Amino acid sequence: MSDPIHTGAGPAAAGQPGEAAPARRVMLIVAMPGVVSTSLIRALELEFPWIVVEQRPDIFAACQPFDEPLALILCEAHVLPAVEAISSEILRIHPLASAAVIEQGDREPSFRLKDVLGSRLVRGILPMSLKLDVWLSVVRLLLHGGEYFPARMLFSQIAREAASSPVSGTISPPYAISDDDDLATLTARELQILEMVARGLQNRTIAAEFSLSEHTVKVHLHNIIGKLGVRNRSEAAACFRKGMNLRADGMFRIRR
Numbered sequence: 165m166s167d168p169i170h171t172g173a174g175p176a177a178a179g180q181p182g183e184a185a186p187a188r189r190v191m192l193i194v195a196m197p198g199v200v201s202t203s204l205i206r207a208l209e210l211e212f213p214w215i216v217v218e219q220r221p222d223i224f225a226a227c228q229p230f231d232e233p234l235a236l237i238l239c240e241a242h243v244l245p246a247v248e249a250i251s252s253e254i255l256r257i258h259p260l261a262s263a264a265v266i267e268q269g270d271r272e273p274s275f276r277l278k279d280v281l282g283s284r285l286v287r288g289i290l291p292m293s294l295k296l297d298v299w300l301s302v303v304r305l306l307l308h309g310g311e312y313f314p315a316r317m318l319f320s321q322i323a324r325e326a327a328s329s330p331v332s333g334t335i336s337p338p339y340a341i342s343d344d345d346d347l348a349t350l351t352a353r354e355l356q357i358l359e360m361v362a363r364g365l366q367n368r369t370i371a372a373e374f375s376l377s378e379h380t381v382k383v384h385l386h387n388i389i390g391k392l393g394v395r396n397r398s399e400a401a402a403c404f405r406k407g408m409n410l411r412a413d414g415m416f417r418i419r420r
Contacts, residue, residue: 186214189235193219211300223247226254234258236306240266241275251285264288264306273317288312310380313352349391357384362401
């Protein structure tokens with residue numbers, strides 16, 4: 165795996181010494197043979213010893229009970245229609261479950277992002293091009309109830325929709341990011357959280373705004389600080405403000 169994205173996967177992401185081990189959970193992988201390699205599955209088992217990895221040939225396996233609660237489904241994009249069709253049944257049997265779509269890269273999705281963003285079950289996109297430590301950090305975030313949508317993938321599709329829109333300017337991304345900007349390594353959710361940090365909001369308020377736990381917000385901030393190469397949230401906020409122009413409507417736009 166190789167990708168220019170860097171993030172922290174240190175003690176804050178891995179859990180603090182002395183914490184009780186999480187309850188055992190199941191991760192279901194629905195993919196063609198070889199998409200998720202044996203070595204990658206082994207890395208998952210080593211990183212998350214409380215997770216039982218199950219591999220099944222089709223998504224309908226998610227409608228069956230497991231010995232442990234189902235926490236996360238990793239599936240390829242071609243099964244998304246089936247995922248949506250049976251999402252109610254999956255959530256009835258596994259109310260704690262969420263899903264992520266396996267993609268080969270982080271720029272051009274093989275599906276319409278609007279279908280994923282409106283999903284009841286899908287909470288992220290998992291690019292296979294990420295470095296292993298980053299990939300595992302994304303999986304950790306998803307297992308803890310977070311979301312991960314690669315910013316470049318989101319903005320690339322938004323830009324294409326804007327270009328093809330019959331009415332100029334009807335679709336406009338809240339952020340315009342250049343490839344050489346450090347902020348381009350952040351996900352859409354991380355950008356949203358960093359904007360609120362820059363406004364002086366505390367973790368509890370941010371968590372309530374996005375219906376997240378404070379722990380998930382802390383994980384996001386840990387990853388933001390690692391990606392930006394700064395020491396704390398104050399420096400991260402300063403980095404955000406440095407690249408911004410304050411718009412009249414109170415939103416920020418990243419300078420090109």
